[in-house]
Every structure is written in structure tokens, then in C-alpha cells.
Amino acid sequence: MFGLFVVVEGVDKSGKTTVVRELYEALSKNYPVKKISFPDRSTAIGTILDKYLKGIVDMSPEATHLLFTADRYEKKREIEELSRNNILICDRYSWSGITSTVAKGIDLGWCLETERLLPKADITLYLEADIEVISRRRGFGDEVLETTEIQHKIKDCFGQMRDYSENVVVLDATKSVEDITAIAVKHVLRCLEKKNQINSV
Known part of the structure; x- marks a missing residue:
């Protein structure tokens, strides 16, 4: 079996981590599955990012x-290896980094260029969420990007990202976790089947 690189994206508190967990559990019953998440706050770079997200340090956009x-590039080889023969599910990836930067007024083209050499997702599952709803969820506001104003801008940027990515599936984050997972599994397996057919020719 050829592997698959699956990325789950969405604004903060849209349910990404829950969907990643449920998708992992559902697919693991019949397929080899691994998961990864960003940012990795355990690394040297990640500790700086953790301080930034918590408002302890400030940096230019x-x-x-x-x-x-750079946090993603540190995992480049790991992503390539894990997605070779496994379904690798990633909680946040390039979209999250790009949208949060563009929301601050930085050029989209420049942001895209910095990500150019990273592994590309085979399929991106985007959780479409209402900002007013997610702003009422527990923990919203704990980190510097978690304001309704910033999240509205980030959501707008996510809309732009669809024009620069292939095989994007938009999932309604207001649906139940069970419904979202079922739809996600269907699309992931369809993508996996298509990739294996192409690579077996």
C-alpha cells in the first residue's frame, strides 16, 4: 500500500484535534496510521513559538x-518517511502558518514561497467554523491569535488558500463529530484508492 499525507486545518477551536483523534481511531481499524501535529512545542524552535503564542515574547510577523x-521543516524528513507506507494525519500544517501571517498584512506570495519545499498534502480537510461560535468555546482567548478579529481575518485567508491547494474537502464544523468523521473517512479512503491506482500503473 502506498501512503497518504492527510492534513486537517481550520481556525482555532474549530475541532481539528478532535477530528484528528477520531479519524485516527476509525482508520486504524484497517490501515497503518500515524499522526503528527504542529507546532511541536517540545523542540528548541517550538519553545520559542510557545512563548510567542502565550504572549510572553513578541516578534515581527x-x-x-x-x-x-522552520518548525515544519524540522519534521520534513519524518513526514516523508511516515507518509510513504502509512496514512499520516497532520493536525495543522502550512495553511495555519500562512493564514495567521497573511492576516497580519504580510504578502501571501512571500509566505507561499517559504513553504515551497515542504511535502504537499495529498488531501486537506478544512473545518469550516463560525467565529462567533468558536469564540465561546472553552480556552478561546488563551493565546495571542485567539481574538474574534484575528480569527475572522484568518478565516478569510483560509478561503484564499483553497485557490493554491489541490484536493481540498470542506467539512461543516457545526455537524456532530460522528458525522464529520464519517465524511472525512470517506474522502480519505477515496483519495487513498485513487493514489494507489495511479502509482500501480
């Missing part, structure tokens, strides 16, 4: 973006 991107 460009410097912040490059650190988030």
Missing part, C-alpha cells in the same frame, strides 16, 4: 512566520 515554517 515575518520572524514569527519563519519560525513556524
Whole structure:
């Protein structure tokens, strides 16, 4: 079996981590599955990002973006290896980094260029969420990007990202976790089947 790189994206508190967990559990019954998440706050770069997200340190938008991107590049080889023969599910990836930077007024083209050499997702599952709803969820506001104003801007940027990505599936975050997971599983398996057919020719 050829592997698959699945990315789950969405604004903060849209349910990404829950969907990743449920998708992992559902697919693990019949397939080899691994998961990864960003940012990785355990690394040297990740500890700086953790301090930034918690408002302990401040950095320019460009410097912040490059650190988030570097965090992903540190896992480049791991992503390539894990997605070779497994379904690799990723909680946040390039979209999250790019949208949070563009929301601060930085050029989209520059952000895209910094991500150019990273592994591309085979399928991106985007959780479409209402900002007013997610702003009432527990923990919203704990980190610097978690304001309704910033999240509205980030959501608008997510809309732009669809034009720069292939195989994007939009999931309604207001649906039940069970419904979202069922739809996600269907699309992931369809993508996996298509990839295996292409690679077996």
C-alpha cells in the first residue's frame, strides 16, 4: 500500500484535534496510521513559538512566520518517511502558518514561497467554523491569535488558500463529530484508492 499525507486545518477551536483523534481511531481499524501535529512545542524552535503564542515574547510577523515554517521543516524528513507506507494525519500544517501571517498584512506570495519545499498534502480537510461560535468555546482567548478579529481575518485567508491547494474537502464544523468523521473517512479512503491506482500503473 502506498501512503497518504492527510492534513486537517481550520481556525482555532474549530475541532481539528478532535477530528484528528477520531479519524485516527476509525482508520486504524484497517490501515497503518500515524499522526503528527504542529507546532511541536517540545523542540528548541517550538519553545520559542510557545512563548510567542502565550504572549510572553513578541516578534515581527515575518520572524514569527519563519519560525513556524522552520518548525515544519524540522519534521520534513519524518513526514516523508511516515507518509510513504502509512496514512499520516497532520493536525495543522502550512495553511495555519500562512493564514495567521497573511492576516497580519504580510504578502501571501512571500509566505507561499517559504513553504515551497515542504511535502504537499495529498488531501486537506478544512473545518469550516463560525467565529462567533468558536469564540465561546472553552480556552478561546488563551493565546495571542485567539481574538474574534484575528480569527475572522484568518478565516478569510483560509478561503484564499483553497485557490493554491489541490484536493481540498470542506467539512461543516457545526455537524456532530460522528458525522464529520464519517465524511472525512470517506474522502480519505477515496483519495487513498485513487493514489494507489495511479502509482500501480
